[in-house]
Amino acid sequence: MSRAVCPGSFDPVTHGHLDIIERTANMFDEVIVAVGKNRSKNALFEPAERVEMLSEACSEWPGVRVQLFEGLLVDFCSANRVDVIVKGLRFVSDFDYELQMAQMNHQLTGIDTVFMPAAAAWSYVSSSLVREVATLGGDVEQFLPPSIARLTAERIAARLTGSS
Template identity: 75%
Template sequence: MSRAVCPGSFDPVTHGHLDIVNRSAALFDYVVVAVGTNMSKNALFTPDERVEMLNEACAELDGVTVTTFSGLLVDFCAQVEADAIVKGLRFVSDFDYELQMAQMNSQLSGVDTLFLPTAAQWSYVSSSLVREVALLGGDVDQFLPEGIAERTIARAHERAGRAAPGEQKE
């Protein structure tokens, strides 16, 4: 049985992330979506909240599970007996960074990394950019699944001290 790990922060999970997970699920028997727990000070959601959102977004995908991990990705891959790491690439600059990580991971553990180009329609979308747009009051609905968009907008309004859409600030 072939197994792959799709690691990331997923803060929040975008349509681009889900494109990579869906395509990975078509290539491997079993896919573990691994949410990193190294908290960024700019994170909108806790790792557990991200797992919950990913579980909702991936509910219809056979052979896909979602969990958190901390520490070295290669140690996590060994723990779940993964054959490969799958990473989405948006731009050449992503490749420069990801290639170094892939080579280090291979040297440390022998696990290979498979790079999938992000679908062109999502190539400019990143979680950090979506967070920034949401925090500045912009519309992020087109970049995120519906329920995740609602949660992201509500959390961004909460962080910015604004009432969420449809609510009144006290």
């Protein structure tokens, strides 16, 4: 059985993320969407909330499961018998960063990384840009699944009113 991991912070999960996950699910028997506890980001949602949102968003794909992870991705991959890491790329700058990570991961454990180009429709969308636009009052519904758009709007409103 081939098993891939799609890692990320997914804060919030966008249509671009889901496109990469779905395409990965079409290529591998099993896909683990690994939600990282990234301490360096100003998160909108707690890691457990992101796992819940992603689990709902990925429910139509039977070979996909969502799991929280902390620490090195390669350790997570080893513990879960993952064959390959799949990373979506939007721009050349993504490639520059991700190639270095892929080479380090391969040197540490021998695991390979597959780079998947983002669909043109979503290539300019990032979670951080969605958060910024939403915080400034912009409509981000077109970039997110409906339930996640609603939760994002609620969370932004709570932060702006100081009731989070």
